[in-house]
Amino acid sequence: MRLSFDPEEPPEDPPAECVSPTVWRLSYRLHRSHQLAVADRCTCGDPFPCSSRRLVERGFLAALGVNTEVGRPGDLLDRLTQEER
Template sequence: MPEPLDFGGQTPPIDPPADCVSPLIWRLARRLYADHQPGPDGWCLNCRPAIVYPCVARQLADFGLAVAVRPATAGPHVANKGHHW
C-alpha cells in the first residue's frame, strides 16, 4: 500500500501534477479529500457526529492521491493462481 503523499502542510492541488499517471483518480480523490476535513473538535466535518477524523473516506482520499501519482507495479494478479491469460 503506498504511503500518503506529503504536501508540506498545504492542500493538494486541484489539477493533477504533471507526473500523475491517473488524472481521473487524482480528481476523484482530491474531491473526497476536500469533502472530508477535520473539525475543531476532532470529528470529520462531513461525517459528524459518527466518525472521528480521519474517517474512512479521508483515508481513501489519501490513498487515491498516492496511487494516482505512482505507476502500478507489474506482476500477475494474486487471484489468478499463476495463470496467464
C-alpha cells in the first residue's frame, strides 16, 4: 500500500481519501506530543517509538480506512509498505 502522506510529517488536515477526519485530527494532536527527542527517546521520555506513537500510526491508517488489526502493532507500517513491493 502506498501512503498518501509522510508518516514522519503527516499533514494537519486530513487527506482527501480520509474516511474519519475526527480520528485523523486526534491522531495528529497525539503525533505532535510524541516526537523523537534525544538518545532514541520520545518527548514523553519513553523509548521511541513509544506506545502512544504506535497508536498514532494506527490512528492515521484507521482514519484512511486501513484495517489495522495485526499480530504485533510495531509491524503494521512495515507490513503495509512491504505489500507494495
